[in-house]
Amino acid sequence: MTNAISSTVLRDARRVVVKVGSSLVTNEGRGLDEAAIGEWCRQMALLVRSGVEIIMVSSGAIAEGMKRLGWTTRPSAIHELQAAAAVGQMGLAQMYETKLRESGLGSAQVLLTHADLADRERYLNARSTLLTLLKLGVVPVINENDTVVNDEIKFGDNDTLGALVANLVEADALVILTDQKGLFTADPRKDPNAQFVHQAQAGDPALEVMAGGAGSSLGRGGMITKILAAKRAAGSGASTVIAWGRESNALIRLSQGEAIGTLLVAPTQKTQARKQWMADHLQMRGAVVVDAGAATKVRDEGKSLLPIGMVQVEGDFSRGDVIAVRDPSGQEIARGLANYSSAEARLLCRKPSSEFEALLGYAAEPEMLHRDNLVLMR
Numbered sequence: 001m002t003n004a005i006s007s008t009v010l011r012d013a014r015r016v017v018v019k020v021g022s023s024l025v026t027n028e029g030r031g032l033d034e035a036a037i038g039e040w041c042r043q044m045a046l047l048v049r050s051g052v053e054i055i056m057v058s059s060g061a062i063a064e065g066m067k068r069l070g071w072t073t074r075p076s077a078i079h080e081l082q083a084a085a086a087v088g089q090m091g092l093a094q095m096y097e098t099k100l101r102e103s104g105l106g107s108a109q110v111l112l113t114h115a116d117l118a119d120r121e122r123y124l125n126a127r128s129t130l131l132t133l134l135k136l137g138v139v140p141v142i143n144e145n146d147t148v149v150n151d152e153i154k155f156g157d158n159d160t161l162g163a164l165v166a167n168l169v170e171a172d173a174l175v176i177l178t179d180q181k182g183l184f185t186a187d188p189r190k191d192p193n194a195q196f197v198h199q200a201q202a203g204d205p206a207l208e209v210m211a212g213g214a215g216s217s218l219g220r221g222g223m224i225t226k227i228l229a230a231k232r233a234a235g236s237g238a239s240t241v242i243a244w245g246r247e248s249n250a251l252i253r254l255s256q257g258e259a260i261g262t263l264l265v266a267p268t269q270k271t272q273a274r275k276q277w278m279a280d281h282l283q284m285r286g287a288v289v290v291d292a293g294a295a296t297k298v299r300d301e302g303k304s305l306l307p308i309g310m311v312q313v314e315g316d317f318s319r320g321d322v323i324a325v326r327d328p329s330g331q332e333i334a335r336g337l338a339n340y341s342s343a344e345a346r347l348l349c350r351k352p353s354s355e356f357e358a359l360l361g362y363a364a365e366p367e368m369l370h371r372d373n374l375v376l377m378r
Contacts, residue, residue: 010255010257011257013172013173014053016172017173018056019056020057023178029067036245037099044105048139054139061146062074064092089147096109100139106137109143110141111145112126143161159176159225171233173238173239173240174239176226176240177250178245182197197210197262202264208227235276237267240264271375286315289311289313290328291309316342317341319339319341322335333376340368347359348368
C-alpha cells in the first residue's frame with residue numbers, strides 16, 4: 001500500500017478516538033506530565049474546531065496514584081491497585097479538565113468496565129451519553145473504572161478499551177499514542193535488523209508474530225495489545241495509527257494526511273452494530289463445542305447453528321446470553337445470542353428439532369444460535 005492511502009484515511013476522519021498510555025501520561029511514573037498533556041489537549045482543541053469529534057482514552061490513574069502514595073513498585077493485590085486508581089483518578093481528571101479548559105473545551109470523565117459494555121442496555125446508554133457529549137463539543141476522557149473492577153470484568157488494558165470505544169461510537173480512526181515510533185518487524189531494542197512497518201492491514205496474522213510483549217513496568221500493555229486493538233477496531237471500520245506520543249504536532253499532522261507511525265488499515269466492510277456488540281464481548285458466560293460438519297456450515301456457509309451439531313456445552317448461561325461457538329480443536333469460530341439455556345442445551349446436544357418438545361416440554365426455535373444473531377470470529 002502507499003502513503004496516499006494513509007493520508008486519505010486520517011485526513012477524512014470525522015470522529016477519532018485518541019488513546020494515550022501510562023508511560024507517556026505520567027512521564028515514566030514520575031508524575032502527571034503537565035506539558036505533554038497540555039500539548040495533546042491543545043492539538044485536540046484545534047481538531048475539534050476544525051469539525052473533528054474527539055474522544056480521549058487515557059491511562060495513568062494507577063501510575064499517578066502510586067506516585068502520590070509514594071509507591072515505587074506496582075502492587076499485585078487488587079485492593080491496593082484499586083486504592084491507587086482511586087487516588088490517581090482525582091489528579092488525572094483534574095489535569096485534563098484544566099488543560100482542555102485552557103484550550104477552550106469542556107471535558108467529561110467517563111469510567112467504564114467491561115460489564116458496562118457486555119450488557120446491551122448499558123452499552124446503548126454509554127453510546128448515547130458519549131454521542132451527546134460530542135454534540136455538545138465536550139471531550140470525553142475515558143478510563144477503565146479500576147476502583148471497582150476485578151479480573152472478571154476487566155478490559156485488560158486501555159488499548160483494548162480504546163478499540164471498544166471506537167466500535168461503540170463507530171469512530172473513523174483510532175490513534176494510539178505510545179512510547180514507541182510504531183510497529184517493527186522485531187523488537188528494535190534487541191534486533192538491529194528490525195524494519196519499521198509503515199502500513200499494513202489490521203488483522204493480518206503476521207502482525208501478531210512481529211509484536212513483542214509488554215515494554216514497561218508501569219503499563220499492562222505492549223505492542224501485541226495494540227495490534228489486537230487495531231484488529232478489534234477494524235470490525236467497525238476504524239483504521240488505527242500507532243505513533244510516538246511525543247512526536248511534534250502528531251495529531252494535527254495526521255489529520256492533514258501526513259504519514260506518521262504505523263497505519264493499520266481496516267477492511268472496508270463494517271460489522272453491523274448489533275453483531276459488533278457481540279464481537280466485543282471479552283468474556284463469555286459459556287460456549288458450545290460443535291462437530292466438524294456444523295463448524296463448516298457456520299464458519300464457511302453462513303448457516304445457523306442447530307443443536308444436532310453440538311457435542312458439548314460449557315459454562316452456565318441463560319437464554320439471550322452471548323456464548324461462543326468452538327470447533328473440535330477448541331478454536332472460537334463464532335459467537336451469538338443463545339436461544340436456549342445451558343441446562344436446556346445439554347439436553348439438546350446431538351438431537352433433531354423434532355425431539356425438542358419431548359425433551360423440554362415445549363418447542364421454541366429450531367436453532368441454538370440463529371445466523372441473524374451470530375457473528376463470525378475471523
